[in-house]
Amino acid sequence: MDDWEEEETAPSFAPVSSTDAAPQRSSWNGGARDSGNDGDSWNRSNRGRGGSAGRGGRGGRGRGFGRSDQDELNGGGGDSENGFRGRGRGGRGGFRSGGGERGRGGGYRGRDEDVFAAGDGRGAENSDAADPERPKVTYIPPSLPEDEDSIFSHYKMGINFDKYDDILVDVSGTNLPAAIMTFEEAKLCESLENNISRSGYVKPTPVQKYGLPIISAGRDLMACAQTGSGKTAAFLLPILQQLMADGVAASRFSEIQEPEAVIVAPTRELINQIYQEARKFSFGTCVRPVVVYGGVNTGYQMREIEKGCNVLCGTPGRLLDMIGRGKVGLSKVRHLVLDEADRMLDMGFEPDMRRLVGSPGMPSKEERQTLMFSATFPEDIQRLAADFLKVDYLFVAVGVVGGACTDVEQTFLQVTKFNKREQLLDLLRTIGSERTMVFVETKRQADFIAAFLCQEKVPTTSIHGDREQREREKALADFRSGKCPVLVATSVASRGLDIPDVQHVVNFDLPNTIDDYVHRIGRTGRCGNTGRAVSFYDPDVDSQLARSLVGILAKAQQEVPSWLEESAFGAHGSAAFNPSGRTFASTDSRKGGSFQDSSVKTQPAAPPAAADEDDWE
Numbered sequence: 001m002d003d004w005e006e007e008e009t010a011p012s013f014a015p016v017s018s019t020d021a022a023p024q025r026s027s028w029n030g031g032a033r034d035s036g037n038d039g040d041s042w043n044r045s046n047r048g049r050g051g052s053a054g055r056g057g058r059g060g061r062g063r064g065f066g067r068s069d070q071d072e073l074n075g076g077g078g079d080s081e082n083g084f085r086g087r088g089r090g091g092r093g094g095f096r097s098g099g100g101e102r103g104r105g106g107g108y109r110g111r112d113e114d115v116f117a118a119g120d121g122r123g124a125e126n127s128d129a130a131d132p133e134r135p136k137v138t139y140i141p142p143s144l145p146e147d148e149d150s151i152f153s154h155y156k157m158g159i160n161f162d163k164y165d166d167i168l169v170d171v172s173g174t175n176l177p178a179a180i181m182t183f184e185e186a187k188l189c190e191s192l193e194n195n196i197s198r199s200g201y202v203k204p205t206p207v208q209k210y211g212l213p214i215i216s217a218g219r220d221l222m223a224c225a226q227t228g229s230g231k232t233a234a235f236l237l238p239i240l241q242q243l244m245a246d247g248v249a250a251s252r253f254s255e256i257q258e259p260e261a262v263i264v265a266p267t268r269e270l271i272n273q274i275y276q277e278a279r280k281f282s283f284g285t286c287v288r289p290v291v292v293y294g295g296v297n298t299g300y301q302m303r304e305i306e307k308g309c310n311v312l313c314g315t316p317g318r319l320l321d322m323i324g325r326g327k328v329g330l331s332k333v334r335h336l337v338l339d340e341a342d343r344m345l346d347m348g349f350e351p352d353m354r355r356l357v358g359s360p361g362m363p364s365k366e367e368r369q370t371l372m373f374s375a376t377f378p379e380d381i382q383r384l385a386a387d388f389l390k391v392d393y394l395f396v397a398v399g400v401v402g403g404a405c406t407d408v409e410q411t412f413l414q415v416t417k418f419n420k421r422e423q424l425l426d427l428l429r430t431i432g433s434e435r436t437m438v439f440v441e442t443k444r445q446a447d448f449i450a451a452f453l454c455q456e457k458v459p460t461t462s463i464h465g466d467r468e469q470r471e472r473e474k475a476l477a478d479f480r481s482g483k484c485p486v487l488v489a490t491s492v493a494s495r496g497l498d499i500p501d502v503q504h505v506v507n508f509d510l511p512n513t514i515d516d517y518v519h520r521i522g523r524t525g526r527c528g529n530t531g532r533a534v535s536f537y538d539p540d541v542d543s544q545l546a547r548s549l550v551g552i553l554a555k556a557q558q559e560v561p562s563w564l565e566e567s568a569f570g571a572h573g574s575a576a577f578n579p580s581g582r583t584f585a586s587t588d589s590r591k592g593g594s595f596q597d598s599s600v601k602t603q604p605a606a607p608p609a610a611a612d613e614d615d616w617e
């Protein structure tokens with residue numbers, strides 16, 4: 001067993017479900033706030049915080065300064081920042097194409113993000129070297145259920161599902177294929193049609209109506225549609241259709257597996273979810289999807305690949321690792337999908353994406369189909385994305401690009417860092433047992449708030465990048481099942497996760513960027529269901545977001561609190577601000593000028609990462 005394969009995250013303090021949390025409460029209470037000396041986990045969490053959290057290694061992955069977590073421990077609000085919070089990675093050295101020497105000192109050797117996620121501040125040499133002290137990654141996820149009921153279990157479309165039909169869609173580019181109005185028009189093969197109806201899909205959503213024919217016609221696509229509106233099926237269905245029509249079949253008889261489709265997404269839980277959707281839609285066919293992501297035993301994943309792989313779903317690091325190990329060949333790739341594409345192309349992941357498309361065997365962009373999906377797509381990222389797409393790619397905008405889901409009722413409460421926790425408790429008591437995601441800005445804060453809620457007898461679990469994969473998956477499972485109706489999460493859970501019956505999202509801490517806000521509140525109000533988002537607004541901390549929030553609220557045709565408007569535009573209000581009730585704005589960057597309201601700031605190419613640099617992958 002090789003050394004790298006089993007590296008694992010440093011364990012972290014883990015307040016989990018109320019049941020799990022009980023034994024830890026005493027340790028949490030026993031001085032963590034005061035002394036910061038509450039055993040190993042707290043000590044680990046403190047490493048490299050508040051100062052340079054620089055990560056070296058792998059050709060230099062530079063990180064800026066993080067928010068001081070110490071502050072959060074003391075004040076519960078965590079508002080002090082130590083300067084630059086941006087995130088940037090250097091390159092990772094040359095590509096190591098399988099076998100041979102483990103790439104030390106610049107050669108690519110793959111990685112597991114979480115090795116770094118522990119934030120232990122180890123330098124380049126150490127992080128690349130095998131560290132015998134580091135726990136080994138032995139985690140193997142539980143087998144997925146094989147019975148049809150479980151595979152096809154789904155939640156119901158909501159009352160607003162039909163309203164999707166009223167959303168304006170703008171498609172830009174040349175030679176546009178005609179949209180479909182029904183799944184029948186897509187002329188999918190029988191098994192796929194069956195799987196679609198077993199999934200409870202009766203008619204396509206707008207992004208599916210336009211996406212399916214565009215992808216089936218072989219065109220490259222950049223698609224932007226609101227959270228929870230079916231983007232996953234929009235790319236999976238036409239890809240699977242193509243693979244089935246071509247008669248591809250998984251074979252365990254080749255040493256190197258050569259998938260026809262590669263799908264990347266920024267977080268483990270999201271890529272796992274996409275994989276499960278692919279598994280559902282390819283049920284009963286010869287197409288075999290496989291998933292690879294960090295925090296899981298690499299040997300296990302290699303064996304899964306060896307069983308045959310047509311659709312490889314992965315987080316970037318583990319995917320590149322599998323390619324580097326020579327387990328996966330790319331020469332047959334016909335479809336490359338970047339889900340949450342704006343995130344995949346921001347400074348955090350862009351180098352990985354460039355490595356992926358530059359990997360040996362990967363067909364050039366002229367020879368493959370590249371598909372990008374997200375609910376948000378800042379123009380500067382769009383321009384960068386064009387590097388990965390054919391010149392004649394199509395751009396589909398469903399509704400307002402970067403707009404919040406209109407099925408989510410957004411409210412704001414003015415708070416101070418001193419009363420936030422009590423406000424949260426009051427709110428959760430009002431909410432009762434309805435499923436609620438509480439977003440906080442740092443991993444430390446997630447632990448802190450989860451432990452606090454458990455102590456207050458609110459059944460709570462938590463998910464963030466310092467938790468082991470086993471714990472992350474258990475937390476999600478407990479939340480999904482309703483065992484713990486409250487999930488405290490960092491932004492690692494903000495994108496893509498499709499969890500049934502999440503009725504509420506609470507932004508205990510507002511995120512740094514408006515796009516992050518849009519994704520977070522999009523965990524509720526999915527698939528035509530309604531949802532509620534309550535955000536705590538601390539004027540001392542959040543005023544930089546005020547204008548963007550006003551813009552988002554106005555575009556979603558929701559009431560803007562006067563105090564928020566004042567915070568955004570000063571005492572004279574928003575005379576110059578008029579989103580004009582417009583329900584549609586196309587922002588294909590190729591059209592030249594922006595169509596967006598100038599009052600709504602687009603995000604920079606490298607949006608600041610979560611304050612304590614939560615690792616997503």
Ligand SMILES: Nc1ncnc2c1ncn2[C@@H]1O[C@H](COP(=O)(O)OP(=O)(O)OP(=O)(O)O)[C@@H](O)[C@H]1O
Nearest residue numbers: 201203204205227228229230231232375496498527
């Ligand atoms: N045509 C359809 N009919 C019924 N349900 C659908 C349809 N398309 C998708 N869904 C369901 O809607 C839910 C949301 O879909 P999905 O997760 O693909 O949204 P998304 O647009 O990717 O959201 P996000 O931006 O948050 O990633 C899923 O449970 C999915 O199975």
